[in-house]
Amino acid sequence: EPEVTQTPSHQVTQMGQEVILRCVPISNHLYFYWYRQILGQKVEFLVSFYNNEISEKSEIFDDQFSVERPDGSNFTLKIRSTKLEDSAMYFCASSLIRENEQFFGPGTRLTVL
Amino acid sequence: QQQVKQSPQSLIVQKGGISIINCAYENTAFDYFPWYQQFPGKGPALLIAIRPDVSEKKEGRFTISFNKSAKQFSLHIMDSQPGDSATYFCAAGIQGAQKLVFGQGTRLTINP
Numbered sequence: 001e002p003e004v005t006q007t008p009s010h011q012v013t014q015m016g017q018e019v020i021l022r023c024v025p026i027s028n029h030l031y032f033y034w035y036r037q038i039l040g041q042k043v044e045f046l047v048s049f050y051n052n053e054i055s056e057k058s059e060i061f062d063d064q065f066s067v068e069r070p071d072g073s074n075f076t077l078k079i080r081s082t083k084l085e086d087s088a089m090y091f092c093a094s095s096l097i098r099e100n101e102q103f104f105g106p107g108t109r110l111t112v113l
Numbered sequence: 114q115q116q117v118k119q120s121p122q123s124l125i126v127q128k129g130g131i132s133i134i135n136c137a138y139e140n141t142a143f144d145y146f147p148w149y150q151q152f153p154g155k156g157p158a159l160l161i162a163i164r165p166d167v168s169e170k171k172e173g174r175f176t177i178s179f180n181k182s183a184k185q186f187s188l189h190i191m192d193s194q195p196g197d198s199a200t201y202f203c204a205a206g207i208q209g210a211q212k213l214v215f216g217q218g219t220r221l222t223i224n225p
Contacts, residue, residue: 004156033211033212042217043157043204056212058212091156091157095211101162102147102213104156105156106156
């Protein structure tokens with residue numbers, strides 16, 4: 001069964017450093033998403049991406065965040081200057097069409113020290 | 114307006130019992146309501162979803178009941194099993210927009 005994969009599974013970084021989280025969406029999917037989940041809290045939408053551009057973003061997704069699809073398979077989330085409050089589990093998701101059936105990856109746990 | 118309220122926060126059910134988790138929303142533009150199951154250390158996995166043109170959808174032991182006028186929907190797990198122990202999230206989406214709005218989650222424990 002096709003699945004969304006994410007690397008690394010755990011990333012530890014120092015405050016102020018840049019991090020790049022990587023995702024490989026399901027191969028024939030066209031819509032890509034990033035969500036985050038702070039420990040013990042609900043899953044929160046960050047951004048959606050379609051046709052090589054951001055289609056929707058939340059207020060959390062400020063100028064410190066960027067997304068990119070550098071090739072035909074990868075989808076990345078970059079945080080330019082990490083803050084302590086960026087510590088969370090980051091989930092990538094993808095969907096075939098815009099009708100909301102999103103499939104999530106296993107997540108990357110980001111720890112900012 | 115964009116919130117989805119989920120209850121209870123935690124639930125303990127005996128094996129073989131029925132687990133019921135409830136969600137409520139305000140935004141009448143929501144037209145897609147999935148439930149996700151999450152095991153510790155894993156990503157949310159789509160369990161079952163419903164659109165407001167039907168009042169109930171059943172897949173195996175899992176049933177979504179949807180009440181459009183009350184703006185509520187619920188997940189029922191029949192014959193609950195220890196393997197069902199997980200955190201369950203309801204969510205809501207608007208067709209044409211991509212983001213899902215998640216509830217706070219319910220930690221379900223099925224006692225053997």
